[in-house]
Amino acid sequence: MAKGIIFNRMLAIGVGLIGGSICLAAKKRGLVGHVLGYSRKLETSHEALKLGIVDECIAGPGDSNVRNVDVVVLSIPVRQYKQVLTQFLPSLPPNCLIFDAGSTKSDVAVMLNELEQQFPGLKSRFVLAHPIAGGESHGPGAAVANLFEGKNCVLCPLEQTSASGLKKVENFWLGIGAKLSTMNAMDHDEMFGAVSHLPHLLAFSYVSSVLGHPKGAEFMKEGGAGYRDFTRIAASSPEMWADIFQNNSAALLSMLGMFEANIASLRSAIESDDRATLERILAQASGYRSNWKHN
């Protein structure tokens, strides 16, 4: 999979678990020449420098190094994209590619429509990407070079995305070991609203609701393997997931509506001793999940 250098000078905006792992992977595979790092917190970019994640830190968009990067990797909360792009775009070279790694896509597409008026051509050089990888740990210290190996990365090219830019970003993700799939931003958000965002919402809500019981915290100490696995994702970052829930609220709340209707059917089947309905719903779920295989 040795591809040679794809980008000469990469600027990583955000150097935590995701951004840091992208840098480490790209350096290890020899896909980048020089890597610049930026974080809102100076100590974070310094930590990334010390860990060999980046070759050099920049203090902000005013740094002269920004003027000759050929790619920007955005690995920051999606809600910060607009402000950060507005700050950096005036200093970035006009043909510099940009790709992100965020968990929601339609909201970014809308934001790019708005910024396009101020920065014409932005949409042609922006590639929406979402690597299906991560974890509960945060920060540069959690970054590892093999985070994306064998993992799926979903790309959501816009109509205006340039074919050559898209090809480079595809080669970059393939180069760091990811598998690619492509879909539009709406389909992406619907799919991940269903298979990732809703389970996170339910897991957070379940733990929070048991904590609302006077003996709930004590009860949960007795949780077994089922409890452990069901609630693992409830330990995830509240800030990051509040962002995701707000940014993908339409698809998420629509799937939540289907869940609410289903749980209401189960409640009513239990209340009315309707064994047939109860077993039918459980059997449907159990049948699907027993045959499910991890992609």
Add this chain to the structure above:
Amino acid sequence: MAKGIIFNRMLAIGVGLIGGSICLAAKKRGLVGHVLGYSRKLETSHEALKLGIVDECIAGPGDSNVRNVDVVVLSIPVRQYKQVLTQFLPSLPPNCLIFDAGSTKSDVAVMLNELEQQFPGLKSRFVLAHPIAGGESHGPGAAVANLFEGKNCVLCPLEQTSASGLKKVENFWLGIGAKLSTMNAMDHDEMFGAVSHLPHLLAFSYVSSVLGHPKGAEFMKEGGAGYRDFTRIAASSPEMWADIFQNNSAALLSMLGMFEANIASLRSAIESDDRATLERILAQASGYRSNWKHN
């Protein structure tokens, strides 16, 4: 932990994953002399015999061997207890101990109250037990001798349970490697309604609701590690869990009510862009779950 023989002749009613594992563990540790096995399906008890789980099969309560057992282990769906006990009790010796391994307890206590009139003294020799162990697989073929090692077993003695009988059953569970905790049947059902039954109900309902989406089955193929762990328990036995949900409906539906209220707060916080409430609920759950340790 070698204790010597606790029971000379044990009758296992139900020889699947749980019953079969109890027999294998007791034989391996030398806690029982002779083990008889009964299953509603003759082929199941024959399979248990072939696997060395039991020493001998009996065809039913009419078998003369039933008259000299000193303990019965009930490892069948809780909904079948009453019928099976009514069949076997007339043939069992009057001082024979009985313990079970079911997931709900208050319903069994109520059933014992009813049977006590027909079989006076039954409550003094019945010990309610619930080992916190199991899995998605079923049948004698899934039984293993170490299933209970290091696992918790909850005992719910009734007011009438004889101290000597309780002591024997405690020594038996300790002898096969379990840790013991004791609580009353109501507390047990409230606790496991919260930490086991509700997560199962939510996991079944989640998978079923996504399957209700036209593209749901396709979406779930893209599920990552979070999806995998969150939904693992949705592969469990529909029959067994329909039983549990019906048998523990009061405690389960009460906890479900707290969950429904919590998810309604989250929905409303997302709909109204109430970031503070959203983050407060997520942070509460994440804070608790990050510090949780598997017992």
